[in-house]
Amino acid sequence: MKIHIAINGACGRMGQRLVALAKEDPELQVVAAIDSATNPLQGKDAGEVAGIGSIGVPIRYDIPLGLRVDSLIDFSAPVGTMAVLPVCVDRQIPIVVATTGHTDAQKAEIEAAAHMTGVLFAPNMSLVVNLLFKLVKLTAESLKGKGFDPEIVERHHRFKKDSPSGTAMRFAEIIKDVQGGAFVHGREGIIGERKSEEIGVHAVRGGDNVGEHTIIFTTIGETLELVHKGHNRDSYARGALLAAKYMANRPAGRYTMNDVLGL
Numbered sequence: 554m555k556i557h558i559a560i561n562g563a564c565g566r567m568g569q570r571l572v573a574l575a576k577e578d579p580e581l582q583v584v585a586a587i588d589s590a591t592n593p594l595q596g597k598d599a600g601e602v603a604g605i606g607s608i609g610v611p612i613r614y615d616i617p618l619g620l621r622v623d624s625l626i627d628f629s630a631p632v633g634t635m636a637v638l639p640v641c642v643d644r645q646i647p648i649v650v651a652t653t654g655h656t657d658a659q660k661a662e663i664e665a666a667a668h669m670t671g672v673l674f675a676p677n678m679s680l681v682v683n684l685l686f687k688l689v690k691l692t693a694e695s696l697k698g699k700g701f702d703p704e705i706v707e708r709h710h711r712f713k714k715d716s717p718s719g720t721a722m723r724f725a726e727i728i729k730d731v732q733g734g735a736f737v738h739g740r741e742g743i744i745g746e747r748k749s750e751e752i753g754v755h756a757v758r759g760g761d762n763v764g765e766h767t768i769i770f771t772t773i774g775e776t777l778e779l780v781h782k783g784h785n786r787d788s789y790a791r792g793a794l795l796a797a798k799y800m801a802n803r804p805a806g807r808y809t810m811n812d813v814l815g816l
């Protein structure tokens with residue numbers, strides 16, 4: 554029996570890749586494709602929107618009542634996550650939240666929902682980015698107290714709405730958890746010498762870059778850089794589909810990409 558998934562943000566850049574890649578996966582069936590009520594593609598077939606031909610699933614702004622949904626993937630906008638979250642709680646649908654840019658209050662609501670349904674909430678679905686989270690933790694531990702300045706540079710396409718990326722902030726939080734420190738977002742003017750506790754976070758925007766993160770540890774005389782470059786969106790989409798399979802029909806609780814990927 555196939556795993557029935559719903560996609561929130563189905564008309565977007567990520568949503569379209571999810572629809573296309575799910576179609577190629579014999580274990581998965583997209584049963585609901587949701588997008589904002591104002592999206593001009595409402596009512597169109599989600600497969601047509603994704604450029605793969607009809608899959609018999611129209612874009613809607615809600616999940617049809619009585620429909621069996623084993624898990625839902627959210628790649629939308631913070632407002633989109635917050636709209637679908639109570640539906641997932643009410644109907645006991647495990648949710649994979651891949652959207653970024655939530656406020657602290659929204660993040661707290663998402664975490665609280667894990668008491669009532671399965672929640673996997675991760676800023677990056679790529680296997681190797683999740684490995685890089687571990688490598689950055691190891692590096693921060695190894696270099697703690699040894700005079701290295703941590704700085705993070707992320708590069709993304711001109712259409713990205715949130716800044717800095719959720720992934721960049723996860724790297725920054727990992728370093729802060731290990732070494733302490735304070736985030737500094739960009740620098741301008743006569744700011745004085747860099748303070749040792751600073752964790753710099755810098756966002757570059759332009760063109761069609763699907764996502765690059767460089768984590769820099771630099772000191773007098775040498776620099777270590779850890780870099781991830783996405784080539785296209787499929788690494789994120791494939792990770793999210795794996796997460797949807799993992800989460801299907803799971804009980805309430807907070808799950809991570811490390812659980813999914815066995816990291």
Ligand SMILES: NC(=O)C1=CN([C@@H]2O[C@H](COP(=O)(O)OP(=O)(O)OC[C@H]3O[C@@H](n4cnc5c(N)ncnc54)[C@H](OP(=O)(O)O)[C@@H]3O)[C@@H](O)[C@H]2O)C=CC1
Binds near residue numbers: 565631654
């Ligand atoms: N965790 C990860 O691995 C990754 C996370 N992301 C994150 O995923 C999110 C989406 O990225 P991307 O696909 O590039 O963005 P897009 O803007 O291309 O797509 C977002 C889609 O969500 C829709 N949407 C907006 N509001 C709602 C709502 N209330 N309910 C349902 N759908 C809604 C948008 O519709 P409309 O245009 O009508 O507003 C749009 O179709 C971003 O937050 C991004 O940072 C992206 C890549 C990887």
Ligand SMILES: O=C(O)C1=N[C@H](C(=O)O)C[C@H](O)C1
Binds near residue numbers: 713718721763764765
């Ligand atoms: O908006 C994007 O494109 C991406 N967003 C995520 C983030 O904010 O971390 C993940 C990835 O970098 C692509």
